[in-house]
Amino acid sequence: xxxxxxxxxxxxxxxxxxxxxxxxxxxxxxxxxxxxxxxxxxxxxxxxxxxxxxxxxxxxxxxxxxxxxxxxxxxxxxxxxxxxxxxxxxxxxxxxxxxxxxxxxxxxxxxxxxxxxxxxxxxx
Numbered sequence: 001x002x003x004x005x006x007x008x009x010x011x012x013x014x015x016x017x018x019x020x021x022x023x024x025x026x027x028x029x030x031x032x033x034x035x036x037x038x039x040x041x042x043x044x045x046x047x048x049x050x051x052x053x054x055x056x057x058x059x060x061x062x063x064x065x066x067x068x069x070x071x072x073x074x075x076x077x078x079x080x081x082x083x084x085x086x087x088x089x090x091x092x093x094x095x096x097x098x099x100x101x102x103x104x105x106x107x108x109x110x111x112x113x114x115x116x117x118x119x120x121x122x123x124x
Contacts, residue, residue, distance in 0.1 A: 009070015017075045032096050033084040041111045043076035048112035052119020
């Protein structure tokens with residue numbers, strides 16, 4: 001059963017990542033990887049929310065597997081973030097590469113914290 005929950009979440013998260021990335025990036029005329037940045041921040045927020053709810057006792061193990069491991073695991077992407085940052089640096093867009101690292105970590109941490117606090121407050 002656990003495997004199926006992770007697979008179901010992943011089956012939704014992977015295409016959602018692709019579609020979100022394409023939609024967001026199409027709206028920006030810049031080399032900055034806004035699509036990847038967006039899915040990683042959204043995934044961090046969702047994971048924080050699910051974790052906060054789980055630790056407050058409002059949600060169970062199955063929701064963590066479906067949304068946390070499955071959906072967020074497929075929605076977010078460290079490998080693409082790393083590759084895009086490397087490509088920015090290699091093509092001379094070092095300021096964008098540095099901004100990508102700093103913003104992704106800073107905003108991602110803020111999103112997971114906000115989601116966690118929200119999950120604890122609203123769902124407990």
